[in-house]
Amino acid sequence: MKKKYPSTGDQGASKLVSGQMVGKDHINFEAVGTLDELNCTIGWVKCVCDDQEMKSRLDWMQKILFELGGYVSGWSSCVFPEEPIHRLETEIAAWQEKLPELRVFILPDGTELACRLHLARALCRKTERRISMLQTRTTRKIAETVPRFLNRLSDWFFEAARWSNFQSQVTETPWTKTE
Secondary structure (H helix, E strand, C coil): CCCCCCCCCCCCEEECCCCCEEECCCHHHHHHHHHHHHHHHHHHHHCCCCCHHHHHHHHHHHHHHHHHHHHHHCCCCCCCCCHHHHHHHHHHHHHHHHCCCCCCCECCCCCHHHHHHHHHHHHHHHHHHHHHHHHHHCCCCCCCHHHHHHHHHHHHHHHHHHHHHHHCCCCCCECCCCC
């Protein structure tokens, strides 16, 4: 019977697009892996999202992140476009017009949806760091639109979490210094 799984990585190494075998702890796999973590987390966010418009936005993000994974891994040579950045900025601005002005730091809490969105924000920041490491530790040149998109996406998750709490009439918890 023919096996239905690859076993080339069984010894802790895997192949880059270039064909070079490297350890699975290579920064390229770390960067793509955190993109995958973020994408999975968005799927988890959708499990508790009843707002169809928000769900549609999250679906779009998952597709963009999948394409971004192809680009970062080197499997796709497409240039990462500006349009997704502009779309995120437009959506953030629309929420900010309706949300109360934020004058203090807030804790990442509230509704279950808001908490999951905050977790997605934190993972998005982690992804930014891994892609930055990929660029500084290798010869890979990452399009400048990639870090801009991820930075804006983390802003989007933050405002989406605030919006979720606002829609559910849940008051945000201001951070105060511990005594």
